[in-house]
Amino acid sequence: MSNLPAFNTCDLCDAHGEAHPPALWVLPPVLRDFGSVPRFAGPVATVRCLEDNTRVAEAVKSPGEGRVLVVDGAASLRRALCGGNLAAAAAQNGWAGIVVDGAVRDLAELRASGVGIRALALQPLRPRKNDQGQRDVPVTIRGVEVRPGYWLYADEDGIVVSPRALA
Numbered sequence: 001m002s003n004l005p006a007f008n009t010c011d012l013c014d015a016h017g018e019a020h021p022p023a024l025w026v027l028p029p030v031l032r033d034f035g036s037v038p039r040f041a042g043p044v045a046t047v048r049c050l051e052d053n054t055r056v057a058e059a060v061k062s063p064g065e066g067r068v069l070v071v072d073g074a075a076s077l078r079r080a081l082c083g084g085n086l087a088a089a090a091a092q093n094g095w096a097g098i099v100v101d102g103a104v105r106d107l108a109e110l111r112a113s114g115v116g117i118r119a120l121a122l123q124p125l126r127p128r129k130n131d132q133g134q135r136d137v138p139v140t141i142r143g144v145e146v147r148p149g150y151w152l153y154a155d156e157d158g159i160v161v162s163p164r165a166l167a
């Protein structure tokens, strides 16, 4: 990807991080970069699921329109919620990134996918596909509430979310 967005999470935190009421929240720094772009941002869409990626697949196969898919996987590391096929679909459909509070797989394909990916860990076991989970509900990622329509900014320093566009 050539046109990386020109924000910086440190600058966002310096500009907005001390506001009352808060203008942004920082996701705890436990999500690792497994994707192919170091920096991505966009309005949020959400999925909540447990070891079943039916709703993740539905989301990335629909138009992304520059959004970031935030997946509350309840931090389960037992099964991957996204792999190379879904990452490629996300890139093809215009998603800016996928942030998974859970596991992903197919590292080499994720690295080549053209989409930003953050997750807790790699796990080679595939997800269940039993039509479970919800889309576009408020989720809580590592203690931070993230709602559909919030903005998410991810770069080499971290991930911040805000109810409004900051940059």
Ligand SMILES: O=C([O-])CC(=O)C(=O)O
Pocket: 053, 057, 080, 081, 082, 083, 084, 085, 086, 087, 105, 106, 126, 127
């Ligand atoms: O089985 C799945 O849906 C996850 C996966 O490996 C892929 O996206 O390639």
